[in-house]
Amino acid sequence: MTSRLYYTDAYAKAFDGRITEVSADGQRVYLDRTAFYPTSGGQPYDLGSLGGAQVADVVDEDERIAHVLAAPLSGHEIGDAVRGEIDWRRRFDHMQQHTGQHLLSAVFATLFGYETASVHFGVDRSSLDLDVGAIDAAQLGEAERRANAIVWENRPVNVSFEDAATATGLRKAPPREGTLRIVTIADLDRSACGGTHVRATGEIGAITLRGTERIRKQMRVEFLCGARVVRQARADFEALSAIALSVKASLAEAPALVAAQSAELRDTMAARKRLEGELAVHQARALYEMTAPTPAGVRVAVLRRDGGSLEDIRPLAQAFASLPKTVFVAAVLSSATVLVAAADDAGVDAGRLLKPVLTTAGGRGGGSPRLAQGTVPNADALEGVVHIIRDGIA
Numbered sequence: 001m002t003s004r005l006y007y008t009d010a011y012a013k014a015f016d017g018r019i020t021e022v023s024a025d026g027q028r029v030y031l032d033r034t035a036f037y038p039t040s041g042g043q044p045y046d047l048g049s050l051g052g053a054q055v056a057d058v059v060d061e062d063e064r065i066a067h068v069l070a071a072p073l074s075g076h077e078i079g080d081a082v083r084g085e086i087d088w089r090r091r092f093d094h095m096q097q098h099t100g101q102h103l104l105s106a107v108f109a110t111l112f113g114y115e116t117a118s119v120h121f122g123v124d125r126s127s128l129d130l131d132v133g134a135i136d137a138a139q140l141g142e143a144e145r146r147a148n149a150i151v152w153e154n155r156p157v158n159v160s161f162e163d164a165a166t167a168t169g170l171r172k173a174p175p176r177e178g179t180l181r182i183v184t185i186a187d188l189d190r191s192a193c194g195g196t197h198v199r200a201t202g203e204i205g206a207i208t209l210r211g212t213e214r215i216r217k218q219m220r221v222e223f224l225c226g227a228r229v230v231r232q233a234r235a236d237f238e239a240l241s242a243i244a245l246s247v248k249a250s251l252a253e254a255p256a257l258v259a260a261q262s263a264e265l266r267d268t269m270a271a272r273k274r275l276e277g278e279l280a281v282h283q284a285r286a287l288y289e290m291t292a293p294t295p296a297g298v299r300v301a302v303l304r305r306d307g308g309s310l311e312d313i314r315p316l317a318q319a320f321a322s323l324p325k326t327v328f329v330a331a332v333l334s335s336a337t338v339l340v341a342a343a344d345d346a347g348v349d350a351g352r353l354l355k356p357v358l359t360t361a362g363g364r365g366g367g368s369p370r371l372a373q374g375t376v377p378n379a380d381a382l383e384g385v386v387h388i389i390r391d392g393i394a
C-alpha cells in the first residue's frame, strides 16, 4: 500500500520514501509513500526524479503506485530511503488546469444548468464535454467572465474526507460508497475528486475559453488556464502580427482588411478564369486557321511547353476541340505529361488512342473519348508519344 502524499499536500515538491519493491529490471519501483501523481481521473502523471533516476511514467495500481523509471535504479535496496523530486512546472500546470476545470464546470452548471459529462486534460489544451446540444458565443463569453471573476476573488479551495452517505451539496452524485475525497471551491462547488488542485482560485491565474466542437449530442468546450493562457496570448499575438504585417495594417484593422482582400481575390480569380476562357476561344480560332487539315479533313494541333502544367493548357485544348473535326495534343516537357482533346466528329477516341501509347512508353494515364491525359518517365519518351499520336491520326 502506497501512502499518497498529494492527497493531503498537493504542494509537496520533494519527499523521502522507503523502497518496498523493485521489479527485476530495476525500472519499476514501489515506495511506502509518494508525492508522484499517477495518471488518474483524466489528470496526467507527474514527471521528475527518484533516487537520481528520471521518472518516465507513474501508474495507479489501486493499492500501490508504480514509478516507472527511464533507467534502472542503482545503488538502492529494498528498505532504503530514496529522494523523490517532482517536476513542479508540469505538476503546477496540471493543478491550474484541473482546478480551473472544476470551476468552469460549476459555472456552466450554475449559469445555464449545463452538466459536465466528461473532461480531458491534454498536453497543450484541455476540454470539457457539456451535456447540451448547442452553446452560443454569448454564453461562452458570459461563462468566461464569471469564471475569471471567481478566480480573482481568490476563493479558498479545500480538501476534506467525508462519508459518501452523509456528504451533501456535491455537484455530481457520489461515485461510490465509503470515504470520499471532496474538493470544495468556497461558495461554488463540491466535487469528489482524487486529483491535485491549487489552494485558492487566484492561483489558476486566468481562464480562457477557446473553440467548441459538437461531439454527438454534447458540446466540447476547449479551455486554457494559468500559464497556458499567457503562452497562447503570445502565440496569438505573433500570428496576428505576422498577418497584419503582410497586409501592412494595424492589428485592429487586419481582420477586416484580410476579409476584404480575400473577397477581392475571389472576384479577381473568377474574372481571370472568365478572361482566360475568352482568350482561349480566340487563340483556338487562330490556331484552327493556321492548321492544315489531314487528307481526312482533321486538323491536328500540337503544342509543346517547357514548363507550367496541363491545367494551364486545358482551356485552349477544350476551345480547340470544340471546333469541327479537330484534335489537340499538348505536351509539357518539364513534367513529361501529355494531353489529347478530340472533337466529337474527329473520328478519334482520345482515351483509347492515348492509353496504349502511354503504356508502351512506360507511362500511365487515360481518359474519356473527348479528353485524356497521362505521364511518361521522361521528356524523350514524351516526344515519342507525341509523334505516335500525331502519326496515328488520319
Ligand SMILES: [Zn+2]
Pocket (backbone or CB within 6 Å): 098, 099, 102, 183, 193, 194, 195, 196, 197
Ligand atoms: Zn479535481
